[in-house]
Amino acid sequence: MICPHCEQNLLRKQRTGNRCSFCKRDYALDPKTNPLGLNDLRVRRVTAALTDGGRIRIVPEQLWYALSRKRLRDSEFGQGCLGGAFALGAFVAFVSFVAEAPVLLLASAALLLVGSGIAVARAVGVGAGVPRVSREDFAAQVLGAWRRTYGSLPPGVLDTSGSTHGPAVPAVAPGAAGTAGVLICRDRAVVAFLDAAGLLARHGLASARSPEEVRAVPSSGPVLVLHDVDAERELFVRRVRETLPGRTVVDAAPPLRTLRARPNAVPYRDPGRKPDAEAMRLLSGLGTLTPEELKWLGKGWRYPLVGLSPARLLAVVDRVAGQVTRRVDEDRRRAAALGFLTWPGPAGPGPVGGP
Incomplete structure (x- = not known):
């Protein structure tokens, strides 16, 4: 491997204990011992690409998926045998x-x-799509070693370890007249990513985890649903619409058909989260999926939101949020122009010579 500090090509015996024998500096990840075959230089390259050279900030879960893509795409069944x-x-x-x-x-x-x-x-792909390192273990097995070596996470990666994104989080921009709508997303990492980018505040969106929590938000605006592109997503959107009659509910995630047509989109599967027979029956009854798509979803395949390109995810949600909240914003601006949403300021001095 190449030393991330002095760029010397190190043999295994020249890097014992994760230390370069040339520059005597420690590095975090050795491809021979790391379950994802990572090294520090690759983590830096991938992080720079995900953050668009530092233009946006990402969450650890997005880095986990990006570093797992190769292992997800390739089958490891019988490797070595x-x-x-x-x-x-x-x-x-x-x-x-x-x-x-x-x-x-x-x-x-x-x-x-x-x-x-x-x-x-x-x-035929037996063994493909199953993460070598789980999302939950990534922080300890990869980021923990990185933090111990460098004292912080890779540049551009948000430290969300101590954050708590509770239900119905208001995220209204300063000066806004109120909450324009609600974003339902049960993946707290994705909410943290969108919030850090200022997207929720820019569109006056509050965050909730379920349709029941939406009722606690003082807004009758549209409801955006953001969910992993999987079997559960289709049924969850339907439940939101049934639970919130009269509200505009928009599925903000990219369509399954679009993602499956993209050659660089890498799905994964969780054998323990396959939809059951009842879920498949309901999905089939929706009439929105082809038989081939139903078969694919039935095997537990999915596209997680954290697996989408961060820049593309921001662009998609930003565009959808802008479209569905534009009418609300126009109504609020008209109301503000009429004075309904403004308080009169303190009275100034009267005209010269007046009382």
């Missing part, structure tokens, strides 16, 4: 011919059959 099975099978076949022991051909055939099975499984 595939080559071994073929090599051993070829060796046994060679020995059987040299020793004139036909019985060994059976063992060779079995080994080659195992290798072929692993190759086919990898080709």
Whole structure:
């Protein structure tokens, strides 16, 4: 690996204890011991790309997904066994011919059959899409080592470890006449990301986790729903509309069809979160998904919001929020012009010569 400080190419014996033997400085991540195969230089490159060179700030969960993309895309099923099975099978076949022991051909055939099975499984994607390091473990296994070495998180990554984004968080811009609408998002990391970018305040949006919490917000404006693009998302949007009759409810997440058509969009799957039979029945009844999309969702595949490009996520939510709150803003401006939303200022001095 390359030392992130002096850029020397280090052999394994030259970097024991995560310390460069040339410049004597510590580094955080060694690709031989890190479960994601990371090194400090790669983390810096990926962070710089996600933050657009420092223009925007991201949350740790977005960095987790970006650093996991390669492992999610590639199948690791039988990794290390595939080559071994073929090599051993070829060796046994060679020995059987040299020793004139036909019985060994059976063992060779079995080994080659195992290798072929692993190759086919990898080709069809068995093992792909499952994170090597979970979202919950990323902070300890990667960011913890980084913080111990450098004293802080990578530049541009928000420290959200001590933050609490409670329900119905008002985020109205200074001087705004009130809350223009509500954003429902159950992923607190995404809310923290949007809030840090000033998007909630810019559009006068409060944040809530559920349609029940929306009722606590003093606003009758539109409700934006932001959810991972998965099977649960489709049903959650329907529940929000049923729970809040009369309110304008807008699905602010990108459509599944759009994401699946993008070659650089990498989904993941959680075998423990597959939709059950009832959920699949309800999804099928919506009539908005193709049979192929239903089959894909039924296997537990999803596009998490933290997996979308941070800049693109900001642009999409900003555009949707601007469209649905524009009418509210126009109404508020007209009301303010009529004086309904302004208090009279203190009386000034009367005209010269007046009382």
